[in-house]
Amino acid sequence: MAALDTYKYTPAEEKEVQQWIQKADTIKASDDKQSVLDALNADLATRTTVLGTKPSKADIAIYEAVAPLVKAWSPEERTGQQGRPNIVRLVDFVQNSPLFGLNVADADKIAIDADEILYVKPPVDAKAEKERLKKEKAAAAAAAAQGAASAVQGAAATVVDRTKEAVAAVVEKAVEVKDQVVQAATDAAPAAAAPKKEKKEKKVNENRRPKATPPPPAPLSPGLIDLRVGHILKAIKHPEADSLFVSTIAVGDAPGTEDTAEYEGQVCRTVCSGLNGLVPLEEMQGRKVVVVCNLKPVKMRGIKSCAMVLAASPKPQEGVEDDHKGPVELVNPPADAKAGEKVYFEGFNAEPEKVLNPKKKIWETFQPGFTTTGALEVAFDVDVCKDVKDLEGKSGIAKLVTASGGVCTVPTLAGAQVR
Secondary structure, eight states: OGGGGGOOOOHHHHHHHHHHHHHHHHHHHOSOHHHHHHHHHHHGGGOSBTTBSSOOHHHHHHHHHHHHHHHHOOHHHHHSTTSOHHHHHHHHHHHHOGGGOOOOOGGGSOOOOTTOOSOOOOOBOHHHHHHHHHHHHHHHHHHHHHHHHHHHHHHHHTTHHHHHHHHHHHHHHHHHHHHHHHHHHHHSOOOOOOOOOOOOOOOOOTTOOOOOOOOOOOOOSGGGSOEEEEEEEEEEEOTTOTTOEEEEEEOOOOTTOTTOEEETTEEEEEEEESOTTTSOGGGGTTOEEEEEOOSOOEEETTEEEOOEEOEEEEOOOTTOOOOOOOOOEEOBOOTTOOTTOEEEETTOOOOOOSSOOGGGTHHHHHGGGEEEOTTSBEEEEGGGGTTOGGGTTOOSEEEEEETTSOBOBOSSOOSEEEO
16 A cells, blocks of 8 residues: 555544444445445545545555455446446546555456446437527427417307497497597687797707727736646547547536536536547546636537547756656546636636637647646746736746635646646
8 A cells, every 4th residue: 555655634524534444344235235325326426435535444455345346247237228327437547556555466446438328318419408498489489479379269159140240339429529539620610730849959069078099908828728627537549549538527517508518417528639548547537636627619520529628747968858648647636626616827827718729829829838747736937928928927837726716636646737
């Protein structure tokens, strides 16, 4: 467990670790394992580890409790429609990751095929679903109107006779009134013609406010980049590109947002990332990440990618071309951060642009300053971008934080580049 010794835990996390260890004992002793395992599978749906993203001895306790059970499960019990895929993912992660220091021999590992997923809930196109509901509502309204018209027609038939009688009485009274008016007009002297009113000249409103001038463009800063906490619900290998993963990520978009689809009840984006071979596929499942959300969408080997996952890698030596061989570590938001929560560099909490204008080169201008500190915190080195006019008078390191105040980190890479 030497790898876990490098992690520090808050008192709240220590308490949660003990609760998970007790839950592992409950699983071992329980006669009704089905309900306990169903609850555990639901708990792990939004967690990479039992604490969220931070590994602990609680993961090992849960692994030891469920591994014998998972070993005996059929493929349908693992990843079928009624299966428990989140438990299977945790078992595979713990037995293979060096973070837990178990050093399980290959012969003793539970054979798990990450590509064998028997059931995937079909995604729902948010726009198509909205249009379907709209048509159903219109059809219901039309049916109601037709029923109302029929009712009115039937009611009208019952009062036809009474209506005819009322009309005849009104006509007779109108003739009588007309005769009286004609006689009164004959007896009266013609009135003098009234003079025409002069047309008033339209006054100009001197107090009318002039049209407001458009606001000046926002100062250039990394705050124009839309960074958010993302929750990877699913990650698979790209069917047409060996170096790419295709992830389904919830980033807090509203239903019906362009380039989104519904998956497992959440509004998600499809994101392609060149991490295949650099990050194990099992570490991409069910975890929190930091996502760039306002880059222009781009097709990558036939699949439209609508965001980008932030990751750290060693800076290449000056004059040496980056070979992109890693190691690579994903940027971790705080364990309690929620999907869609805003992420920004301290001192640069601005309103992000809806979509970054490629002509302004905002990403290309500020990304070279994205780095990690000796304390493994992700930060923006302002001095790297000191030539940007809007940054005059600013210097130093700005940490990458969430709206709730937590700092984003990486596991081991200090002084790295982040992109």
